[in-house]
Amino acid sequence: MSDAMYRDQILDHYKHPHNQGHLDKPDARFSDNNPLCGDEIEVFLKIGKDAKGKAIIADVKFKGQGCAISTASASMLTDEIKGLTLDQIKALTRDDVFKMLGVPISPARVKCALLSLKAIKAAVYAYLGQKLNEKVE
Amino acid sequence: MAKQKPSNASFNVEKIRADFPILKRRFGKNKLAYLDNAASAQKPQAVIDALADFYANHYSNVHRSVSTLAMEATDAFESARETVAQHVGAQTEEIVFTRNTSESINLVAYAWGNANVKAGDAIVITEMDHHSNLVPWQQLALLKKAELHYIPVEDAGEQNGQLDADFEFPENTKLFAFPHVSNVLGTVNDIKGWSQKAKFEAPGTTVVVDGAAGAPHFQLDLPASGADFYAFSGHKMCGPMGSGVLWGKKEILQEMPPFLFGGSMISKVEKEKTTWADLPAKFEAGTPNAADAVGLAAAINYLNKIGLKKIHDHEIKLADYACEELAKINGVTLYGPNGNASYATGKNGKDHVAKKPNVEKAQNRVGIVAFNLDGVHAHDLGSILDQDAIAIRSGHHCAQALMERLNVAATARASFYLYNTQEEVDRLVQGVKRVKKIFS
Numbered sequence: 118m119s120d121a122m123y124r125d126q127i128l129d130h131y132k133h134p135h136n137q138g139h140l141d142k143p144d145a146r147f148s149d150n151n152p153l154c155g156d157e158i159e160v161f162l163k164i165g166k167d168a169k170g171k172a173i174i175a176d177v178k179f180k181g182q183g184c185a186i187s188t189a190s191a192s193m194l195t196d197e198i199k200g201l202t203l204d205q206i207k208a209l210t211r212d213d214v215f216k217m218l219g220v221p222i223s224p225a226r227v228k229c230a231l232l233s234l235k236a237i238k239a240a241v242y243a244y245l246g247q248k249l250n251e252k253v254e
Numbered sequence: 255m256a257k258q259k260p261s262n263a264s265f266n267v268e269k270i271r272a273d274f275p276i277l278k279r280r281f282g283k284n285k286l287a288y289l290d291n292a293a294s295a296q297k298p299q300a301v302i303d304a305l306a307d308f309y310a311n312h313y314s315n316v317h318r319s320v321s322t323l324a325m326e327a328t329d330a331f332e333s334a335r336e337t338v339a340q341h342v343g344a345q346t347e348e349i350v351f352t353r354n355t356s357e358s359i360n361l362v363a364y365a366w367g368n369a370n371v372k373a374g375d376a377i378v379i380t381e382m383d384h385h386s387n388l389v390p391w392q393q394l395a396l397l398k399k400a401e402l403h404y405i406p407v408e409d410a411g412e413q414n415g416q417l418d419a420d421f422e423f424p425e426n427t428k429l430f431a432f433p434h435v436s437n438v439l440g441t442v443n444d445i446k447g448w449s450q451k452a453k454f455e456a457p458g459t460t461v462v463v464d465g466a467a468g469a470p471h472f473q474l475d476l477p478a479s480g481a482d483f484y485a486f487s488g489h490k491m492c493g494p495m496g497s498g499v500l501w502g503k504k505e506i507l508q509e510m511p512p513f514l515f516g517g518s519m520i521s522k523v524e525k526e527k528t529t530w531a532d533l534p535a536k537f538e539a540g541t542p543n544a545a546d547a548v549g550l551a552a553a554i555n556y557l558n559k560i561g562l563k564k565i566h567d568h569e570i571k572l573a574d575y576a577c578e579e580l581a582k583i584n585g586v587t588l589y590g591p592n593g594n595a596s597y598a599t600g601k602n603g604k605d606h607v608a609k610k611p612n613v614e615k616a617q618n619r620v621g622i623v624a625f626n627l628d629g630v631h632a633h634d635l636g637s638i639l640d641q642d643a644i645a646i647r648s649g650h651h652c653a654q655a656l657m658e659r660l661n662v663a664a665t666a667r668a669s670f671y672l673y674n675t676q677e678e679v680d681r682l683v684q685g686v687k688r689v690k691k692i693f694s
Contacts, residue, residue: 120638123692132629153649156633156663182663184631185693226637 122220123185130189135196138178145244149236151228156183158191160236164203164244172203179233186218186226191233193217198237206241209234265564271673273298273556284643287678292437292467292622292669293647295492297553304552305494308545316544317518317535331544334551335534341554342484342501343475347533350500350507351547355466356386358485358500359431361537362462363390365513366483366506367429370460373399375428378452378459380405380417381659382436385652387464387485391431405432407439407659415439415590417448427456434468434484438651438667439590440573440622442468449480460506466490469499470557470671471566471620476501488546493553497546500537507533514539557672565672569621572670572679576623579683585628585690589660591619621670624651627686630693632664638692639685646682 143161150157158181165175177195197217198206214234215222222230271277274296279286288296314327332346339346352358367390371377377391381404395402406418413419415436423430430452435442449461462483465474469486476484483506488497502510512519512530516539521529530536557565580586627635636648647667650657657663668682 120641120692122637123634128693156631184633186634223637223640225640226633229633 122223122226124220127185127189127218127220130192131185134188134192136178136192137180139180140176140178145240145247147236147240147243149232149239151187151232153228156187156229156232157181158183158187158232158236160191160195160233160240162237162240162244167200167202174198174201174203174206177237179236183232184226184229186222187229187232190214190218190230194233194237203241203245206238209238265560265568267568267673267675270560271675273300274673275299275302277673281643287642287644287674287681289668289670289674289678289682290645290647291470291671291674292490292651292667294489294495295470295671296673297494298492298556300556301492301494301549301552305545305549308548313545315541327544330548331542334544334547337551337554338499338547341474341558342469343477344501345477345504348501348504348507350502350534350537351542352485352498352500353496353543354386354489354498355384355464355485355487356390356498358483358498359387359462359464360390361500361513362483362485362502363394365510365537366460367391367394367398369511371395371398371400371428374401374426376401376403376424376426376456378403378405378423378427378430380432381407382417382439382441382653382656383431383433384437384464384466385654386466387431387433387462388655391429400428401426403427404655407656409659415441417441417443423452423455423459425456427452427459429460429462430456431462431464433464433466435465435471435620435622436590436653436656437467437622438624438653438656438665440467440619440624440669441591442472442618442620446478446480453480467620467622471562471569473562477503482506488550488553491550491553492556493550494543494546496543497550499550504533507537512536512539516540518542560672566620568672569670569674570619572674572676573619573621573623575676576668576670576679576682579679580623580625580686583627583683583686583690586686587626587628589624589626589665590622621674622667623669624665624667626662626665627690627693630689632666634693635666635686635689638689639682642681642685642688644678644682644685 140161140163144164145162148159158179161178163176164172167173179191179195211231214230276296312326312330314324316328316331335349336346339349377395377400379388379391405421408416408418445463452459461481463481465484465486470491482503484501486499489495519531519536519539521531577588632648636646639646649664
């Protein structure tokens with residue numbers, strides 16, 4: 118019998134999540150939940166600029182209550198996206214998350230695995246929308 | 255192991271299991287251990303046959319054509335209504351078929367609530383209500399600018415998992431809705447005691463009982479229950495999906511305006527106005543789930559042949575055994591009656607003395623066991639148990655107000671019914687131990 122989903126890497130991130138906490142005065146934040154299980158996540162983003170002046174993720178934190186899959190996913194993904202441009206974040210797909218997790222995600226748990234990506238993308242879009250408003254105004 | 259042999263010799267669980275085709279399924283090398291009965295119960299061959307027979311031999315629309323076939327279909331549908339009525343001690347015309355408990359409660363909220371609840375009235379519900387008996391009243395209260403009050407759930411000692419018997423109903427209470435049985439805690443609420451208390455403290459209160467988690471376990475005499483409405487779902491008592499029931503007192507149903515308009519629910523339609531049909535057709539617009547009603551009647555007959563009391567005794571034995579064994583695992587928290595959980599938000603040091611309404615000890619739970627394992631999310635627990643073909647529910651169980659009260663995001667829940675065995679409980683306990691090992 119395999120417990121393929123619960124490899125050490127997943128359990129390590131679950132027990133000792135990276136980037137957990139919150140950021141003071143974040144440039145963007147977004148809360149989301151998984152109505153199926155009641156998991157909640159809130160992500161905080163600091164936006165900076167790279168050498169070419171492109172907007173990038175300077176820092177990211179998350180907080181929330183979640184299962185091993187959603188917590189490990191948030192932990193790894195927040196590591197992964199530091200320094201990425203906002204365009205690169207927008208281009209991230211579910212397959213990128215599955216590859217990053219490196220374990221087979223059962224259909225019942227796909228939403229858990231993707232909750233953090235959804236929240237991060239929503240925070241980025243919220244940030245872009247806010248910038249757009251500032252420009253228009 | 256304690257409680258090995260059921261004291262009730264005539265209750266033969268192996269014989270019962272043979273009636274349920276799905277229990278023969280294997281997942282990998284594992285037999286299915288279906289411990290998710292509070293979500294929905296499996297179907298015996300008798301119910302599957304009744305559905306097949308209706309479709310294969312007697313199918314037509316009901317209450318319309320004059321053909322022999324249409325008469326057979328109508329007779330089957332109406333005799334299903336009689337079976338349900340007899341089962342709950344009601345008059346036939348007091349039984350309204352719906353899709354499920356949610357639809358039954360919405361029917362009352364839209365039809366009775368809209369006509370009777372005004373700004374400034376109070377609606378009382380409980381912290382242990384399923385969303386199906388919470389959201390309709392919350393929305394009605396918002397719409398009507400009525401007050402919404404919650405009866406707290408106790409967290410101390412003998413009253414653990416019970417409704418706070420000291421709650422005082424506001425004088426302006428118009429409606430009181432509560433669950434017969436908590437779908438998470440397994441607590442059985444005393445319908446008569448609570449109805450009497452509500453009507454004594456706030457005369458004129460109408461009482462709505464969510465029976466989704468109660469009807470599968472108890473013999474009911476609804477007219478004597480003290481409630482004005484009782485809603486339940488067929489699928490949780492071995493009946494088909496899509497078979498729901500609303501029972502209401504005849505005099506209230508007669509006064510109540512219809513909920514859905516359309517075919518079947520009319521007596522006469524003119525261009526400018528419509529006269530409603532008599533009960534219960536007034537509340538059954540459109541082509542009904544006739545086949546599912548027939549299936550529900552077959553389920554009721556099946557359960558009655560075995561005996562609800564015997565089924566209840568059997569499932570309580572399993573629940574007690576599960577609680578006993580799970581409590582031995584370090585890090586397991588059990589919720590509800592006989593549980594070991596104390597929710598951090600309890601009333602400070604107040605001595606909870608049992609007052610009326612009360613429950614008889616033997617009746618105070620059904621076979622539902624909600625629990626958590628320290629450091630493990632219920633979803634992970636559920637996923638790992640699933641690898642052993644043990645089906646439980648994990649999540650908020652459509653009871654987020656209760657989750658807030660328990661100070662948890664989610665719980666695991668094992669729920670037992672007539673076909674479950676002690677061996678399956680042992681597998682559950684072993685599974686939880688395995689989860690603990692994986693996460694340690």
